[in-house]
Amino acid sequence: MTDKILLAHGSGGRLAHQLVEREFVKALANPLLAKLDDSAVFEIEGRLAFTTDSYTVSPIFFPGGDIGKLAVCGTVNDLAMSGAKPLYLSLAFIIEEGLSQKELSQIVVSIQKAAQEAGVKIITGDTKVVNRGSADRLFINTAGIGIIPEGVDISGSNARPGDKVILSGAIGEHGIAVLSRREGLSFSTDLESDCAPLAKLVMEMLAASPNIHCLRDPTRGGLATTLNELATQSRVGIMIEEEKVPAREEVLAACEMLGLDPLYIANEGKLIAIVSAEDAERVLSAMSRNHYGKEAAIIGEVTTKHPGRVVMKTSLGTTRIVDMLVGDPLPRIC
Amino acid sequence: MCLAIPALIKSITDKEAEVEIGGITRRISLELTPEARVGDYAIVHTGYAINTLDQEEARETLRLLEEIATVGEEAG
Amino acid sequence: MKFLTEFRNPELAGRLISQIHRQSQTKARFMEFCGGHTVTVFRYGIRQALPKTLEMVSGPGCPVCVTANADLDKAIALSQISNVIITTFGDMLKVPGSHSSLQEARACGADVRIVYSTIDALKIATENPDRSVVFLGIGFETTAPTVAASILRAREKGIRNYHVLSMHKLCPPSIRAILDSGEVRLEGLICPGHVSTIIGSHPWESVALDYRIPCVIAGFEPLDILQCISMLVAQVEKREARVEIAYRRGVRPEGNTEALRIMEQVFEPRPAQWRGLGEIIGSGLKLKREYEQFDAELAFNIATKPAQEPEGCICGEILRGVKIPLDCALFSKVCTPEHPIGPCMVSSEGSCAAYYTYGGSIDG
Numbered sequence: 001m002t003d004k005i006l007l008a009h010g011s012g013g014r015l016a017h018q019l020v021e022r023e024f025v026k027a028l029a030n031p032l033l034a035k036l037d038d039s040a041v042f043e044i045e046g047r048l049a050f051t052t053d054s055y056t057v058s059p060i061f062f063p064g065g066d067i068g069k070l071a072v073c074g075t076v077n078d079l080a081m082s083g084a085k086p087l088y089l090s091l092a093f094i095i096e097e098g099l100s101q102k103e104l105s106q107i108v109v110s111i112q113k114a115a116q117e118a119g120v121k122i123i124t125g126d127t128k129v130v131n132r133g134s135a136d137r138l139f140i141n142t143a144g145i146g147i148i149p150e151g152v153d154i155s156g157s158n159a160r161p162g163d164k165v166i167l168s169g170a171i172g173e174h175g176i177a178v179l180s181r182r183e184g185l186s187f188s189t190d191l192e193s194d195c196a197p198l199a200k201l202v203m204e205m206l207a208a209s210p211n212i213h214c215l216r217d218p219t220r221g222g223l224a225t226t227l228n229e230l231a232t233q234s235r236v237g238i239m240i241e242e243e244k245v246p247a248r249e250e251v252l253a254a255c256e257m258l259g260l261d262p263l264y265i266a267n268e269g270k271l272i273a274i275v276s277a278e279d280a281e282r283v284l285s286a287m288s289r290n291h292y293g294k295e296a297a298i299i300g301e302v303t304t305k306h307p308g309r310v311v312m313k314t315s316l317g318t319t320r321i322v323d324m325l326v327g328d329p330l331p332r333i334c
Numbered sequence: 335m336c337l338a339i340p341a342l343i344k345s346i347t348d349k350e351a352e353v354e355i356g357g358i359t360r361r362i363s364l365e366l367t368p369e370a371r372v373g374d375y376a377i378v379h380t381g382y383a384i385n386t387l388d389q390e391e392a393r394e395t396l397r398l399l400e401e402i403a404t405v406g407e408e409a410g
Numbered sequence: 411m412k413f414l415t416e417f418r419n420p421e422l423a424g425r426l427i428s429q430i431h432r433q434s435q436t437k438a439r440f441m442e443f444c445g446g447h448t449v450t451v452f453r454y455g456i457r458q459a460l461p462k463t464l465e466m467v468s469g470p471g472c473p474v475c476v477t478a479n480a481d482l483d484k485a486i487a488l489s490q491i492s493n494v495i496i497t498t499f500g501d502m503l504k505v506p507g508s509h510s511s512l513q514e515a516r517a518c519g520a521d522v523r524i525v526y527s528t529i530d531a532l533k534i535a536t537e538n539p540d541r542s543v544v545f546l547g548i549g550f551e552t553t554a555p556t557v558a559a560s561i562l563r564a565r566e567k568g569i570r571n572y573h574v575l576s577m578h579k580l581c582p583p584s585i586r587a588i589l590d591s592g593e594v595r596l597e598g599l600i601c602p603g604h605v606s607t608i609i610g611s612h613p614w615e616s617v618a619l620d621y622r623i624p625c626v627i628a629g630f631e632p633l634d635i636l637q638c639i640s641m642l643v644a645q646v647e648k649r650e651a652r653v654e655i656a657y658r659r660g661v662r663p664e665g666n667t668e669a670l671r672i673m674e675q676v677f678e679p680r681p682a683q684w685r686g687l688g689e690i691i692g693s694g695l696k697l698k699r700e701y702e703q704f705d706a707e708l709a710f711n712i713a714t715k716p717a718q719e720p721e722g723c724i725c726g727e728i729l730r731g732v733k734i735p736l737d738c739a740l741f742s743k744v745c746t747p748e749h750p751i752g753p754c755m756v757s758s759e760g761s762c763a764a765y766y767t768y769g770g771s772i773d774g
Contacts, residue, residue: 187360189357249357253339253357257358
């Protein structure tokens with residue numbers, strides 16, 4: 001038997017069933033998934049959060065993770081950013097024929113580990129296999145459901161002047177880790193993607209204060225883009241200080257080399273919290289006790305000035321505007 | 335045309351060097367700077383060293399800047 | 411990071427800014443010619459920190475911005491030849507040519523790959539012996555020697571499927587063309603740092619002499635720019651017009667003689683089309699005859715339609731320093747970084763992109 005995924009594996013026949021049983025059901029073991037009905041059926045009470053995402057990262061294996069871990073963490077984090085406790089995920093694979101079974105297994109193991117850490121169950125899924133060239137090795141689509149505890153009201157439009165802006169840790173690690181493996185740009189580094197599930201961190205933050213107004217994870221487009229989104233949604237200005245934004249030396253060095261701005265590089269295990277001024281220190285304390293928040297810092301505040309814009313006090317002491325990212329950050333020579 | 339950064343030369347093999355900047359490392363070419371030695375800082379542009387950075391001049395520049403700033407302050 | 415962070419010292423920067431305020435009595439306009447300088451000035455908010463007596467203007471120092479549509483069209487035409495792999499610096503990907511861009515060509519199936527170095531391009535050529543690899547040679551005297559070195563290496567190693575499309579340009583001729591046009595009144599030049607690392611300070615001597623204009627060669631960190639401005643102001647106040655090297659740790663008066671030798675071994679000057687400046691004699695580089703097997707223009711039949719300039723785009727005047735992006739009717743309305751009309755918006759160090767990203771009024 002070949003060790004590669006074939007078109008037949010996606011066609012619903014015997015090979016497909018074997019793949020699903022052996023690879024997915026066994027590894028992701030839970031009663032709902034094992035039933036293998038067309039839909040997973042369950043009861044839930046409460047205010048629900050629902051999200052969907054697709055993952056197309058290339059390369060599919062990168063330092064610190066793979067597309068599977070990314071898919072679980074990304075979905076869990078989207079739910080957590082609404083203040084929800086994530087419960088169930090769906091998982092759909094679009095596999096390019098020719099992907100090795102070994103690599104697929106590795107990814108499923110990653111998914112299982114990430115799901116376990118995040119405390120979620122993957123209860124329904126789908127598998128398709130497409131012709132060579134129709135998908136870049138593997139695409140994953142997910143949907144996620146979570147429950148929002150009573151009294152929690154978190155939204156991008158809730159930021160108020162005077163609130164503090166908290167960042168949970170160093171920026172740019174995911175984007176640079178992935179770039180370090182791209183052909184034509186490779187350099188050696190110990191840097192790993194910061195890909196991580198943040199649901200527990202968020203629960204601990206919510207326990208510390210009822211005055212968390214906004215939560216968002218700065219993924220594509222980086223810190224700068226996400227702050228701009230919040231400033232626009234809430235119709236407020238945001239002022240941050242460059243010196244207060246944590247960043248690893250390796251990330252800064254890689255950005256220098258390639259001509260990139262770390263403010264625009266993707267993060268997959270960080271969050272921004274906008275919190276009322278009185279509770280900021282308490283939330284920060286709670287964050288620093290969690291593994292994924294130990295480098296958390298207050299990086300700025302919300303203001304009535306320049307609504308909709310993000311302004312930064314540079315390390316030089318001067319001020320400049322930080323705009324949203326447009327397009328992909330491309331390495332440059334100039 | 336301009337993006338070039340100072341990187342520390344850690345080792346040299348033939349006309350190539352392994353350089354380090356801020357914890358990341360990369361192989362670069364020394365074809366344009368045959369005089370470069372291990373321990374030098376190279377100015378690296380698109381994977382080539384275009385010059386070795388003169389560390390003494392660097393220190394001198396910082397001293398000069400300090401002087402410029404101070405002279406003006408003393409003059410009032 | 412060594413030799414970077416020291417030159418970003420905020421305390422020293424603040425004091426230098428105060429010093430410039432004290433020094434500057436005479437109104438003066440300085441041109442920062444190099445895109446890297448434009449980015450530093452904007453990224454660190456230096457423009458806003460300078461006294462009202464000083465004005466900064468951006469010149470045509472962004473090699474992407476000055477690449478003429480005709481050249482872009484050639485690169486795109488090459489990308490559409492079935493066996494060809496285009497290797498390019500990231501800067502070029504989104505630049506609009508007359509009808510398309512490399513990014514669009516890639517979306518339509520062209521094999522276009524971003525590389526950090528010609529060394530990576532050579533590697534791709536070695537790994538794909540049955541394909542033709544074309545490297546898009548852009549950049550000034552900083553980059554041309556590296557491309558020349560890659561051609562020498564290809565010859566040495568017998569790599570036959572590596573070609574270069576030379577769109578390289580030389581700096582001093584373009585500065586002269588701007589000064590000759592007399593369109594913009596300048597009292598000082600912030601000379602490009604890394605170009606000067608290669609060519610040294612001597613080529614600027616005749617510019618200072620002929621045009622009676624102070625020329626100070628600057629590095630790229632904020633303190634470097636401030637030092638340069640301080641030195642220019644000192645010359646302006648004393649009515650001097652000399653060449654000075656502020657970037658002493660990176661530039662020797664004689665330049666990098668080995669790099670110059672290699673560049674002159676492979677390339678020779680020829681006229682070149684500059685967007686916004688038209689044709690300038692002796693301002694471009696072409697592969698010499700003995701290296702013509704590596705010349706993409708000769709190796710492939712490139713058929714292009716006549717080049718067109720986009721309507722309403724005033725990149726040319728912006729590059730010459732006569733207008734600023736805010737003067738352009740298209741700026742930020744039609745022409746944005748996500749939908750650029752002209753190259754000054756595409757290149758992250760182009761004036762329009764810099765204005766768009768960093769230059770918005772903080773109170774507006």
